[in-house]
Amino acid sequence: MSAxxxxxxxxxxxxWAPYEPGKTNPWTKAKVGHFYNRAAFGANWNELQxxxxxxxxxxxxxxxxxEEKQQKKIKDFYVRSNAxxxxxxxLLDINQCxxxxxxxxxxxxxxxxxxxxxxxxNHFATSFAKVGNIGYMLGQYQTMHxxxxxxFVQLLQAISKDPAMLIWLxxxxxxxxxxxxxxxxxxxxxFSLGIGHYTEMDIRQAARAFTGWRVKDKxxxxxxxxxxxxxxxxxxxxxxxQGEQIVYxxxxxxxxxxxxxxxxxxxxxxxxxxxxEKSLSxxxxxxxxxxxRDYRIDRCIETILRSNLFYxxxxxRQRIKSPVxxxxxxxxxxxSALGSLTLAETVELLGQNLFRPxxxxxxxxxxxxxxxxxxxxxxxxxxxxxxxxxxxALIANSKPKEDTxxxxxxxxxxxxxxxxPLPYILASKYQRHSLPEQKDFFFQLFFQGDLxxxxxxxxxxxxEQLRNPDYPAHWSERHRQEYASISLCxxxxxxxxxxxx
Amino acid sequence: MISRREFLQSTTIVGTSLxxxxxxxxxxxxxxxxxxxxNSDTILVVIQLTxxxxxxxxxxxxxxxxxxxxxxxxxxxEAQVKKLNDQIGLHxxxxxxxxxWEKKALGVIQGVGYPNPxxxxxxxxxxxxxxxxxxxxxxxxxxxxxxxxxxxxxxxASKNETTPLAMMGAPARVPTLTSLSDFQLKVxxxxxxxxxxxxxxxxxxPPANSNITVANDSNSQKSNPASLLDFVRKTSWNTYLxxxxxxxxxxxxxxxxxYPGLNVNPLADRLKICAQLIEAGLGARILFVSIDNFDxxxxxxxxxxxxxxxxxxxxxxxxxxxxxxxxxxxxxRLLIMxxxxxxxxxxxxxxxxxxxxxxxxMFLVGGKIKNEIIGKxxxxxxxxxxxxxHHTDFRQIYATILDRWLGVSSKEVLGESFAPVACL
Numbered sequence: 036m037s038a039x040x041x042x043x044x045x046x047x048x049x050x051w052a053p054y055e056p057g058k059t060n061p062w063t064k065a066k067v068g069h070f071y072n073r074a075a076f077g078a079n080w081n082e083l084q085x086x087x088x089x090x091x092x093x094x095x096x097x098x099x100x101x102e103e104k105q106q107k108k109i110k111d112f113y114v115r116s117n118a119x120x121x122x123x124x125x126l127l128d129i130n131q132c133x134x135x136x137x138x139x140x141x142x143x144x145x146x147x148x149x150x151x152x153x154x155x156x157n158h159f160a161t162s163f164a165k166v167g168n169i170g171y172m173l174g175q176y177q178t179m180h181x182x183x184x185x186x187f188v189q190l191l192q193a194i195s196k197d198p199a200m201l202i203w204l205x206x207x208x209x210x211x212x213x214x215x216x217x218x219x220x221x222x223x224x225x226f227s228l229g230i231g232h233y234t235e236m237d238i239r240q241a242a243r244a245f246t247g248w249r250v251k252d253k254x255x256x257x258x259x260x261x262x263x264x265x266x267x268x269x270x271x272x273x274x275x276x277q278g279e280q281i282v283y284x285x286x287x288x289x290x291x292x293x294x295x296x297x298x299x300x301x302x303x304x305x306x307x308x309x310x311x312e313k314s315l316s317x318x319x320x321x322x323x324x325x326x327x328r329d330y331r332i333d334r335c336i337e338t339i340l341r342s343n344l345f346y347x348x349x350x351x352r353q354r355i356k357s358p359v360x361x362x363x364x365x366x367x368x369x370x371s372a373l374g375s376l377t378l379a380e381t382v383e384l385l386g387q388n389l390f391r392p393x394x395x396x397x398x399x400x401x402x403x404x405x406x407x408x409x410x411x412x413x414x415x416x417x418x419x420x421x422x423x424x425x426x427x428a429l430i431a432n433s434k435p436k437e438d439t440x441x442x443x444x445x446x447x448x449x450x451x452x453x454x455x456p457l458p459y460i461l462a463s464k465y466q467r468h469s470l471p472e473q474k475d476f477f478f479q480l481f482f483q484g485d486l487x488x489x490x491x492x493x494x495x496x497x498x499e500q501l502r503n504p505d506y507p508a509h510w511s512e513r514h515r516q517e518y519a520s521i522s523l524c525x526x527x528x529x530x531x532x533x534x535x536x
Numbered sequence: 537m538i539s540r541r542e543f544l545q546s547t548t549i550v551g552t553s554l555x556x557x558x559x560x561x562x563x564x565x566x567x568x569x570x571x572x573x574x575n576s577d578t579i580l581v582v583i584q585l586t587x588x589x590x591x592x593x594x595x596x597x598x599x600x601x602x603x604x605x606x607x608x609x610x611x612x613x614e615a616q617v618k619k620l621n622d623q624i625g626l627h628x629x630x631x632x633x634x635x636x637w638e639k640k641a642l643g644v645i646q647g648v649g650y651p652n653p654x655x656x657x658x659x660x661x662x663x664x665x666x667x668x669x670x671x672x673x674x675x676x677x678x679x680x681x682x683x684x685x686x687x688x689x690x691x692x693a694s695k696n697e698t699t700p701l702a703m704m705g706a707p708a709r710v711p712t713l714t715s716l717s718d719f720q721l722k723v724x725x726x727x728x729x730x731x732x733x734x735x736x737x738x739x740x741x742p743p744a745n746s747n748i749t750v751a752n753d754s755n756s757q758k759s760n761p762a763s764l765l766d767f768v769r770k771t772s773w774n775t776y777l778x779x780x781x782x783x784x785x786x787x788x789x790x791x792x793x794x795y796p797g798l799n800v801n802p803l804a805d806r807l808k809i810c811a812q813l814i815e816a817g818l819g820a821r822i823l824f825v826s827i828d829n830f831d832x833x834x835x836x837x838x839x840x841x842x843x844x845x846x847x848x849x850x851x852x853x854x855x856x857x858x859x860x861x862x863x864x865x866x867x868x869r870l871l872i873m874x875x876x877x878x879x880x881x882x883x884x885x886x887x888x889x890x891x892x893x894x895x896x897x898m899f900l901v902g903g904k905i906k907n908e909i910i911g912k913x914x915x916x917x918x919x920x921x922x923x924x925x926h927h928t929d930f931r932q933i934y935a936t937i938l939d940r941w942l943g944v945s946s947k948e949v950l951g952e953s954f955a956p957v958a959c960l
Contacts, residue, residue: 205833205887213886217833220892224656235655235921307764353764383695393696393828394586396658402767403698406691407711407775411721414736418722490739497728497735504727518726525724529736531768 044314047321050344054091060346062090065483069351072536073303074098074340075146077364080465080480095340098147099184099333109145116143120177124170129163132173133379133389140363141375151183151332152176153359154302156389159194159226160397161203163390170253171199172390184333187295187326188286191227195282196248196255204395206248211263214242221395223285232290233270240267244276292327293319296335303339305353306401318344352535355404358385360536361413365420365528368480369457370464372425384412405534417528420457421521427460458524459517470519474498477527486532497526578941579866581810581823581857582678582702583803583874585850587831588657590843591879591896592924595644595913598625602916606883610838610890620644620909628839629848632855633899640907641858641867642899643959645933647914649895649926653878657831657892660877665701667931667950675705677934678822681944682706689822690813692806700824708774710824713782716809720779740772785816792863795856796849803827804853811860814870821942827853830876834887850874858901867903871941871960874899875930882919895926898933906959932957 056062067086071078075098078086086094101109116139123132140149156179163172175197182190194200200218201207209215219241223233247262248255257277267276270284285291296319300308308315326335339345356364362378362385365371382389386409387398398404455463458477462468467476474494478484486494501519510518527533597603598614599622617625618634624644626634636642650669654660663669667677679702682689691699691712703710713719723732789812796804806825813820827850829842836843854872861870879896895914914924935946935954947953 205889208834208887208889210886215833215885215887215889216891220656224658230656230659355764355768386696386698388696391696394657399698402764402771405768405771406693406699406709407771407778408693408713408719410772410775411719411779415718415722418724422724493735493739497732500728500731506727518724522724522726522728522732526732526735529739531740531765531772534768535764 044311045318045344045349047317050318050347051322051338051342053341054343054346056091062087063483064479065351065485066091066346067094068483069346070094070340072356072360072364073150073345073350073354075150076140076360077367079368079370083480083483091346092341095337098145098340099337101145105144109143112142112144120173124173127169129169129172129390130376130379130383132169133382134375136176136389137359137363137378137382138375140359141367141378147336148180148183151336152180154298155179155183155190157392157397157400158298159200160392160395161199162392162394166199166202168199168202171197171202171250174253175199176390182332184336185331187330187332190332191286192279192282194226195222195245195278198250198253198255201248201250201255206245207250209242209246209248210261211243211246214239214246214263216242218242218245219281222282225396227282227285227294228288228290229294232288232294237269240269241276241281243267244269244281245278248278286330289327292323292330296323296326299335299339301400303336304344304350306355307353309349309353352532354536355401356534356536357398357400357404358382358387358409359389361385361534362416365417369420369461371420371423371457373420373423377419381412381416385409385416410534413534414529417525421525421528423457424454425457425460426454427463456517456521459520462520470498470501470523473520473523477524481527481533486530490530490532494526498523577819577821577869578943579814579821579823579870580678580937580942581807581825581870581872583850583854583872584700584824584826585830585846585874585876586661586826586828587876588660588878588880588892589830589846589876589896590832590836590890591876591893592882592890593836593838593843594627594630594847595620595646595897596625596627597623597913597916599623600913600916606916608884609888610836610884612838616839624909624913627844627847629844630851631848633851633901636855636858636901637907641862641903641905642901643905643907644909645898645900645928645957645959646909646911647895647924647927648875648898648911648930648933649878650929650931653894653923653926655878655892655894657877662701664875664877664930667934674701676700676702677938677949678702678824679705679710680949681938681942682710682822684944684948685821685942688818688820689824690810690820691824692809692813693826694802694806694828697826700826703822703824709771711775711778713809716782716785716812719782721776737773737776740769740776742766742769742773781818785812785818789815791856791860793856793859795860796852801849801853803849804856807853807857808860811857814861814866815864832880832889833885833891834889836889854899854901862903870902871905871937872899872901873933873937879924881922882916882924883922893923895924898930900959904960908959910957910959928957929954933959936960 064083064087067083068078070086071082089097097105119135123135140146143149156176159179161175166172178193178197182193204218204221205215206218216238220238223238224230243263244267247258249258264275266273269276269281270288272284274280300319322335322338325338344350359382362381366373366378386404392398462473462476465476467473501523506515593610593612596612596617598612598617604611612627616628618628618631619625620637633642650663654663665676666673678689689703689706689710691703691710693712693714695714699710699712721733721736723729791808791811795808798805803825810823810825813823827846830846832843835841858870858872861867875898876896878892878894880890880893882893885891911928918925931950932954935950936956936959938944938946938949939956940960
């Protein structure tokens with residue numbers, strides 16, 4: 036990955052130009068792993084190989100311009116998954132909703148769409164804690180999922196009338212003469228412009244324009260009798276504005292595209308890009324000029340995912356895995372059948388409770404994900420994953436058919452005599468039987484062969500000790516082999532490098 | 537092939553106690569006291585009220601007719617408030633805090649804020665955490681003071697919380713913990729469990745040339761591209777060492793007073809963990825906890841309801857914690873400070889709630905505080921843009937606490953001098 040050396044200055048036209056593999060900067064499995072970490076939720080063994088065979092541009096095509104056959108597969112998947120959603124609305128359990136979404140991330144044939152829905156959930160962070168209605172929370176998710184890679188203008192307009200949002204930021208109680216400023220403020224500060232690009236008076240005036248919205252029959256409806264139809268002045272323009280026009284006014288501000296592009300870069304490239312402020316501004320401006328033309332989210336993301344910058348050392352392993360990346364990624368890579376409800380409980384412990392972000396600002400992300408407690412919880416999850424037993428039949432099919440949130444291990448047809456710890460049967464599936472073979476397998480699977488010599492040396496030493504430890508006399512040969520697989524796999528998953536995406 | 541014994545010798549963490557964060561290898565000095573700051577074992581517990589607490593319905597000018605005009609549905613009547621004097625009273629849900637007032641362990645500072653207040657939650661919170669009005673500051677006032685104190689600190693958190701900006705800039709990243717029992721490194725059970733633990737420690741051990749006690753928390757340093765991996769290593773290293781020590785604690789802790797029931801009052805649960813950390817004598821000097829949901833834009837309630845419930849939690853948690861600590865002889869070592877990013881607009885809005893405002897009161901609790909109301913209540917008639925005006929800069933209070941309580945130069949931490957407030 037170090038083949039191209041980018042300094043703290045970078046030419047925007049080079050940075051955003053499509054990456055083309057060459058002798059000095061070849062296409063590698065490490066790059067495939069990197070792509071899957073960012074555009075999806077990690078790669079499993081077969082995906083690493085497929086992605087390598089496709090090459091960088093065709094890989095992006097598959098994610099953003101799927102072929103007809105793939106399109107049908109995606110459509111079928113979402114028809115089935117949406118049917119499950121209707122059951123969820125009756126269960127009245129927000130943890131089940133979180134599990135359902137996590138299972139989509141694990142299984143969706145269109146993972147980038149889920150990745151972007153998660154981006155928007157963080158951008159328009161709305162919590163069930165206040166909204167209190169599962170139907171509205173899922174409805175908001177559906178809106179974000181629908182527009183996840185679509186048109187930002189439509190998304191921002193839809194969110195401004197979304198029932199969960201109307202409740203979350205108090206628009207439903209805002210009326211003529213007594214405007215509530217909550218939505219107007221966050222629309223400008225967090226959803227479109229960023230602090231410094233509006234005044235307190237803009238907020239107070241815009242708040243008047245959003246008066247009159249209520250939630251009726253599960254929809255956001257505008258009631259003229261509660262609306263302040265007087266003249267308002269926002270960003271220096273005068274008019275009898277309603278909410279919709281305020282949204283358009285925000286979209287017209289130069290700062291809007293820049294604000295969004297900066298967040299896209301944080302999400303797909305790095306949260307702390309090692310560039311001078313001047314160079315970063317030039318990068319943002321260049322891509323914002325593209326985004327502003329049509330506000331097409333997919334086109335902007337496509338540019339990013341194809342770019343030289345995306346595959347540069349400025350991006351590679353330059354993000355901390357979010358709890359969702361960490362748990363869903365581990366489950367996908369290990370081809371685990373563990374129920375998604377366990378994953379939902381885990382992301383909560385790790386600080387990323389889906390449908391319940393801590394505030395309207397969303398999760399801080401980056402280095403904030405890791406503190407003493409969350410590092411220990413991450414290790415505990417890895418330990419649980421390594422020790423979890425499942426019949427090899429489940430792994431041969433690779434993906435659980437119906438993830439209802441509960442464990443897939445309850446099916447009566449499974450042959451329990453073959454049940455073994457996950458790392459053991461995964462290595463067996465790919466014919467890695469001996470300890471050195473397993474060590475190399477995990478090394479390739481999790482890190483695509485890219486770790487420092489010191490780290491490899493530590494692992495080698497541990498594996499050496501695993502060849503013949505003082506096992507208790509009553510441990511069977513099978514028990515010993517399983518222990519070796521579990522503890523070897525766990526050693527890889529607790530490496531500090533594994534925390535990076 | 538190397539033998540296991542050799543391997544253990546080469547990777548063991550035993551014998552590296554010089555690398556252990558300084559405070560974990562020290563026991564608190566039992567003889568220190570608050571009369572001798574800097575050479576003492578004084579403790580600061582900071583409680584953050586997240587979301588912007590409505591100061592006007594917390595410390596109430598019940599004699600001011602303007603109060604009732606501004607708050608037609610939310611105002612508390614004179615008969616309801618817990619009076620501190622003939623002008624000012626506490627919200628009735630602060631009954632337990634009023635009990636501390638009568639024990640002379642509560643101080644109230646009115647009208648606290650800063651110039652050109654921001655009404656963004658996030659910007660204003662950053663200002664309080666960094667004690668700076670400048671943009672993009674990456675170190676907090678508590679983190680910076682830990683550079684001089686060179687003893688420990690903890691962030692006792694709920695699941696959804698991340699390390700507060702206030703704690704950034706500390707010599708080693710301040711550990712966050714949510715429960716003592718979960719704060720340990722577990723490995724698969726088997727004959728190599730102990731060895732595996734040691735190698736996991738080894739994998740994150742900072743290189744010999746990087747001294748962890750002076751290396752900076754790399755929150756936003758733009759220096760070398762490997763810094764993200766270094767950050768993970770340092771954070772993990774500090775965590776593993778702390779967890780080893782904490783496993784000895786808390787197993788048999790019995791509070792001297794009863795705390796609100798488990799899970800009824802999450803703030804009280806967190807303060808109880810603080811009590812255990814203090815009682816264990818780890819030498820931790822600064823503790824940080826939060827209570828969320830003060831952003832009461834709608835239906836905040838008066839004597840009962842959303843805001844009252846939050847205040848009751850706050851008041852009962854602080855009271856139980858202080859009384860427990862006092863009964864164990866820590867009362868005079870302890871200073872509890874509350875703050876929120878801003879108060880709320882003087883007038884209520886159309887949603888029976890309140891929008892973002894500015895100046896608000898702070899509470900100090902402890903065995904050595906001045907049991908007084910400091911500063912007058914902000915005017916309810918002179919309210920530019922509907923906001924209460926501050927007369928005391930919060931950095932004056934920080935400065936007072938730094939100089940007179942923690943024994944740290946406030947000028948060094950805050951970058952300039954602020955006039956002290958007679959609150960300690």
